[in-house]
Amino acid sequence: MSIAVFPGSFDPITNGHIDILRRALKLFDRIIVGVGFNAGKNYTFTAEERVEMVREATEGLPVEVESYTGLLVDFVKSRDCSVVIRSLRASTDFEHEFQMSMFNREYHPDIEHIYLMASKEVMFISSSMVKEIVERGGDVKKMVPANVALALQRKFPEKPSSPKPL
Amino acid sequence: MSIAVFPGSFDPITNGHIDILRRALKLFDRIIVGVGFNAGKNYTFTAEERVEMVREATEGLPVEVESYTGLLVDFVKSRDCSVVIRSLRASTDFEHEFQMSMFNREYHPDIEHIYLMASKEVMFISSSMVKEIVERGGDVKKMVPANVALALQRKFPEKPSSPKPL
Amino acid sequence: MSIAVFPGSFDPITNGHIDILRRALKLFDRIIVGVGFNAGKNYTFTAEERVEMVREATEGLPVEVESYTGLLVDFVKSRDCSVVIRSLRASTDFEHEFQMSMFNREYHPDIEHIYLMASKEVMFISSSMVKEIVERGGDVKKMVPANVALALQRKFPEKPSSPKPL
Amino acid sequence: MSIAVFPGSFDPITNGHIDILRRALKLFDRIIVGVGFNAGKNYTFTAEERVEMVREATEGLPVEVESYTGLLVDFVKSRDCSVVIRSLRASTDFEHEFQMSMFNREYHPDIEHIYLMASKEVMFISSSMVKEIVERGGDVKKMVPANVALALQRKFPEKPSSPKPL
Amino acid sequence: MSIAVFPGSFDPITNGHIDILRRALKLFDRIIVGVGFNAGKNYTFTAEERVEMVREATEGLPVEVESYTGLLVDFVKSRDCSVVIRSLRASTDFEHEFQMSMFNREYHPDIEHIYLMASKEVMFISSSMVKEIVERGGDVKKMVPANVALALQRKFPEKPSSPKPL
Amino acid sequence: MSIAVFPGSFDPITNGHIDILRRALKLFDRIIVGVGFNAGKNYTFTAEERVEMVREATEGLPVEVESYTGLLVDFVKSRDCSVVIRSLRASTDFEHEFQMSMFNREYHPDIEHIYLMASKEVMFISSSMVKEIVERGGDVKKMVPANVALALQRKFPEKPSSPKPL
Numbered sequence: 001m002s003i004a005v006f007p008g009s010f011d012p013i014t015n016g017h018i019d020i021l022r023r024a025l026k027l028f029d030r031i032i033v034g035v036g037f038n039a040g041k042n043y044t045f046t047a048e049e050r051v052e053m054v055r056e057a058t059e060g061l062p063v064e065v066e067s068y069t070g071l072l073v074d075f076v077k078s079r080d081c082s083v084v085i086r087s088l089r090a091s092t093d094f095e096h097e098f099q100m101s102m103f104n105r106e107y108h109p110d111i112e113h114i115y116l117m118a119s120k121e122v123m124f125i126s127s128s129m130v131k132e133i134v135e136r137g138g139d140v141k142k143m144v145p146a147n148v149a150l151a152l153q154r155k156f157p158e159k160p161s162s163p164k165p166l
Numbered sequence: 167m168s169i170a171v172f173p174g175s176f177d178p179i180t181n182g183h184i185d186i187l188r189r190a191l192k193l194f195d196r197i198i199v200g201v202g203f204n205a206g207k208n209y210t211f212t213a214e215e216r217v218e219m220v221r222e223a224t225e226g227l228p229v230e231v232e233s234y235t236g237l238l239v240d241f242v243k244s245r246d247c248s249v250v251i252r253s254l255r256a257s258t259d260f261e262h263e264f265q266m267s268m269f270n271r272e273y274h275p276d277i278e279h280i281y282l283m284a285s286k287e288v289m290f291i292s293s294s295m296v297k298e299i300v301e302r303g304g305d306v307k308k309m310v311p312a313n314v315a316l317a318l319q320r321k322f323p324e325k326p327s328s329p330k331p332l
Numbered sequence: 333m334s335i336a337v338f339p340g341s342f343d344p345i346t347n348g349h350i351d352i353l354r355r356a357l358k359l360f361d362r363i364i365v366g367v368g369f370n371a372g373k374n375y376t377f378t379a380e381e382r383v384e385m386v387r388e389a390t391e392g393l394p395v396e397v398e399s400y401t402g403l404l405v406d407f408v409k410s411r412d413c414s415v416v417i418r419s420l421r422a423s424t425d426f427e428h429e430f431q432m433s434m435f436n437r438e439y440h441p442d443i444e445h446i447y448l449m450a451s452k453e454v455m456f457i458s459s460s461m462v463k464e465i466v467e468r469g470g471d472v473k474k475m476v477p478a479n480v481a482l483a484l485q486r487k488f489p490e491k492p493s494s495p496k497p498l
Numbered sequence: 499m500s501i502a503v504f505p506g507s508f509d510p511i512t513n514g515h516i517d518i519l520r521r522a523l524k525l526f527d528r529i530i531v532g533v534g535f536n537a538g539k540n541y542t543f544t545a546e547e548r549v550e551m552v553r554e555a556t557e558g559l560p561v562e563v564e565s566y567t568g569l570l571v572d573f574v575k576s577r578d579c580s581v582v583i584r585s586l587r588a589s590t591d592f593e594h595e596f597q598m599s600m601f602n603r604e605y606h607p608d609i610e611h612i613y614l615m616a617s618k619e620v621m622f623i624s625s626s627m628v629k630e631i632v633e634r635g636g637d638v639k640k641m642v643p644a645n646v647a648l649a650l651q652r653k654f655p656e657k658p659s660s661p662k663p664l
Numbered sequence: 665m666s667i668a669v670f671p672g673s674f675d676p677i678t679n680g681h682i683d684i685l686r687r688a689l690k691l692f693d694r695i696i697v698g699v700g701f702n703a704g705k706n707y708t709f710t711a712e713e714r715v716e717m718v719r720e721a722t723e724g725l726p727v728e729v730e731s732y733t734g735l736l737v738d739f740v741k742s743r744d745c746s747v748v749i750r751s752l753r754a755s756t757d758f759e760h761e762f763q764m765s766m767f768n769r770e771y772h773p774d775i776e777h778i779y780l781m782a783s784k785e786v787m788f789i790s791s792s793m794v795k796e797i798v799e800r801g802g803d804v805k806k807m808v809p810a811n812v813a814l815a816l817q818r819k820f821p822e823k824p825s826s827p828k829p830l
Numbered sequence: 831m832s833i834a835v836f837p838g839s840f841d842p843i844t845n846g847h848i849d850i851l852r853r854a855l856k857l858f859d860r861i862i863v864g865v866g867f868n869a870g871k872n873y874t875f876t877a878e879e880r881v882e883m884v885r886e887a888t889e890g891l892p893v894e895v896e897s898y899t900g901l902l903v904d905f906v907k908s909r910d911c912s913v914v915i916r917s918l919r920a921s922t923d924f925e926h927e928f929q930m931s932m933f934n935r936e937y938h939p940d941i942e943h944i945y946l947m948a949s950k951e952v953m954f955i956s957s958s959m960v961k962e963i964v965e966r967g968g969d970v971k972k973m974v975p976a977n978v979a980l981a982l983q984r985k986f987p988e989k990p991s992s993p994k995p996l
Contacts, residue, residue, distance in 0.1 A: 002500075023610055026580070026608075026610060027581065027610060027612070038796075040799055070800045070801045070802075073802075088613065098615065099793050102615075103788065103797065106806070112521055112525060113615060114525070114612045114613065115613035115614075116612060116613070117596065117599045117600075117613070120452060120456070120600055120603075120604075123268075124264060124265045135206055136204065136235070136236045136237045137236045137237060137240070138236075138273070139273070189444055192442075192444060193415065254447065267449045268452055271451065271452075276358075278355055278358060278448070279449065280359070280447065281420065281448070281449070283429070283430065283433045285437065286950060286953070286954070290762060290763045290766040290950070292763065295763055295767065298702075299767065301703070301704055302702065302734045302735045303738070304734075304735045304738075304771070308770070370965065402968075403963065403968045405968075406967070430954060431959055432959075434953075434954035438972070439968070439969070456601065461597050461598075461601065465569065467536065467538055468568045469572070470571075470572075470605075618787070619784075622928060622929045627929055630868075631933065633868065633869070633870055634899070634900045634901045635900045635904070636904075636937070637937070687942055690912070690940075691913065746856070747857065761947070765947045766947075766950055769949065770950075774856075776853055776857060777946070777947065778945065779918065779945035779947070780942070780944060780945070781927070781928065781943065784936075
């Protein structure tokens with residue numbers, strides 16, 4: 001049975017992540033979504049919230065969701081897995097991917113990273129853009145699963161911060 | 167009468183912005199400079215200060231200056247306008263432009279973004295670099311309008327933060 | 333009455349070009365499509381064929397189609413025009429655009445280039461890819477106007493060049 | 499039994515290709531190397547030579563080598579396969595990859611492309627650079643399999659084209 | 665006697681910096697490492713710590729280490745020097761380099777910047793990645809000098825921030 | 831006495847090359863301009879013409895001009911030199927530079943490449959663009975030395991290739 005880890009912050013999960021997940025499930029029997037938690041980083045949602053949102057959004061799929069802290073490679077090994085799935089977009093973090101991949105392979109040459117290219121429809125969706133839009137009062141229903149849209153509304157309920165008209 | 171919106175943080179306005187404005191005024195009768203204010207973002211100057219600096223620097227031009235909060239597209243629509251002007255530089259935020267343009271067009275297909283390329287003389291000027299230079303005691307007179315140069319001096323009067331010689 | 337030139341090789345015109353044309357027509361009353369002809373360059377279709385294909389594909393739109401040779405800026409000036417429209421894609425020729433824009437503006441500072449970003453649906457279409465696909469026996473009906481699809485079929489009727497099975 | 503296609507020109511195969519092949523064989527039981535032949539393209543080696551070189555260089559591995567002409571997706575389907583393996587390098591053809599992937603997925607949504615990143619040691623090797631070096635009299639033993647190094651020597655035996663000293 | 669300045673944050677110095685230093689010392693008799701300190705910036709190590717780490721790591725080399733604040737060009741001039749050495753990597757800060765170089769040359773046309781390309785072995789090392797790895801409990805012994813590895817361990821002794829298992 | 835090699839096709843030499851040469855002469859006592867000749871490549875000017883144009887354009891400077899064939903590194907070594915100067919532009923051949931530098935350093939670790947960034951004024955000039963402009967009847971006097979402007983006029987005397995008006 002083939003397994004792969006799909007790591008990320010998922011702060012929150014978007015339709016872009018879902019697209020990658022569905023397509024990766026044609027290549028692997030089961031996917032472990034690794035929701036990263038790093039003490040030095042600021043998240044909009046807590047690790048618990050992020051895990052819960054992924055779980056709801058992937059219900060019915062052969063997907064496990066777990067949070068992890070520390071190095072991704074250690075998490076991958078602890079799950080007896082050797083494949084990491086990553087997504088590539090036009091607006092990519094390409095170099096950071098290179099660094100990460102080089103580092104991981106240097107220390108764990110048996111762990112392989114495979115990259116899927118984001119589909120055209122979701123290529124320009126990112127967690128940070130979704131939050132930026134919601135913060136400014138925009139609608140992101142087409143960009144995230146329904147449960148995430150609700151969670152975002154609760155997190156950014158109003159825009160009381162408008163400056164007085166000048 | 168043709169109108170376009172030129173949005174940005176203008177924190178502060180630079181000669182790069184002025185260059186784009188002057189050239190855009192050959193294409194449009196009037197330009198509305200939209201000075202963005204977003205609660206989650208840190209600005210060096212307040213919205214009022216930024217608006218005021220743009221006003222002084224564009225005196226005599228058929229330019230209106232307003233601050234806005236929320237989504238750019240909502241601001242554009244509220245002004246009965248359908249064109250957004252953006253600047254492109256070699257050191258560009260190209261992908262962020264793509265994301266923003268894709269998002270806006272998906273929700274408001276009638277709003278068009280047009281891009282002008284920064285002129286060679288101002289291509290390497292950015293608001294953040296201007297501030298970085300002033301903070302370190304450098305001279306930015308050639309890079310910003312005179313009123314902005316003064317405002318920057320008042321904002322970063324001294325460099326009391328030098329470490330003791332080691 | 334506002335006019336702009338939309339230059340290119342159009343070898344052949346694709347739905348990507350049509351998308352830009354339609355959107356540019358919201359900004360300008362009339363567009364002159366300039367079909368470039370350069371002696372040193374190899375084209376799949378002759379200048380006459382390329383002009384004819386653009387004409388058919390833009391019938392009913394306030395568009396003029398002309399071939400030109402020599403410098404774009406000379407062509408633009410000979411039409412009493414001062415705006416050039418260009419398209420930007422993710423897979424862009426961004427630097428070549430910069431060079432061209434810098435050169436043109438240095439010699440003709442009154443000519444302005446404005447850039448529109450290709451729509452998501454056509455972002456990955458290019459004339460060269462269309463021809464590559466047809467040459468290999470693929471279907472490009474969704475990527476080019478109907479008359480161009482026919483012209484491509486006539487140009488690349490068969491694939492007699494397959495190597496013998498090894 | 500899982501199968502994937504690894505397509506390319508392999509003109510000639512390099513250690514960079516071998517690296518990807520070996521790593522892909524940890525993910526798939528068998529790999530079909532598809533040696534592309536396109537009538538409109540100039541190759542240094544014939545399709546037969548390229549296939550033969552790949553065969554020798556991959557002896558002992560669960561790899562099949564075949565030439566194909568026409569569209570990659572048709573080749574993939576004719577082999578009852580649905581996965582295409584591609585390599586990414588720092589000096590990448592990233593945008594062309596995007597175009598190809600978008601086109602293929604639009605017409606054959608069931609075919610998936612997965613990308614592996616070239617290893618650090620072979621990241622700067624490309625078929626064209628290898629040939630450029632050999633043409634200029636350089637040594638490429640560390641960059642290609644032994645049989646390919648020999649084939650290159652036979653193909654570029656001398657450098658009789660040096661200009662007379664000026 | 666030829667001298668050049670090698671500026672940076674060195675927060676902390678990595679084997680990538682050491683590689684550039686050693687190679688630059690074939691071109692210049694002496695290198696002044698300028699450890700930048702900017703009040704508005706957050707550093708992991710103090711200016712004193714960063715200077716001290718560079719000193720230990722470069723012992724025996726004709727290298728001077730000094731911290732500086734303010735503009736780099738002022739620092740370079742105060743040392744009667746006119747050459748600045750910078751490193752380029754695949755994951756580069758290329759545009760920021762351009763801006764900085766353009767700005768410095770505009771005001772100090774006699775100061776030249778020369779760029780060396782990071783060696784393949786250290787191309788994917790950056791100070792920020794090193795810290796990210798240590799923070800997550802990873803080993804960076806191959807990426808930084810021994811004294812820096814120790815300093816990093818003292819700085820990030822434990823990972824008490826792990827979330828409770830969900 | 832310090833010497834460096836500045837290699838290129840110089841087909842023809844432009845003001846961009848002259849700018850790099852003048853600045854490099856502040857770092858080195860003497861520069862050897864290596865005019866590359868490669869049998870497999872098409873040049874507009876012969877090796878003799880290119881060498882002659884560089885000689886005239888650099889008269890009075892401590893510059894030697896020689897053509898070379900084969901590998902750059904072999905040429906550099908044959909001149910008892912160990913430094914290669916390259917130019918970087920925004921519209922750069924960055925990845926090709928990486929490949930070349932990696933290859934050269936792997937085989938000749940004692941040869942160092944140093945990069946200078948093109949000045950703002952000449953950043954968008956390239957030999958190929960200069961020829962493209964002349965071919966189309968444009969004026970390149972500000973972009974190349976006077977002797978090169980003449981040579982280009984002789985090479986592209988007329989534009990008899992204009993298509994008949996359609």
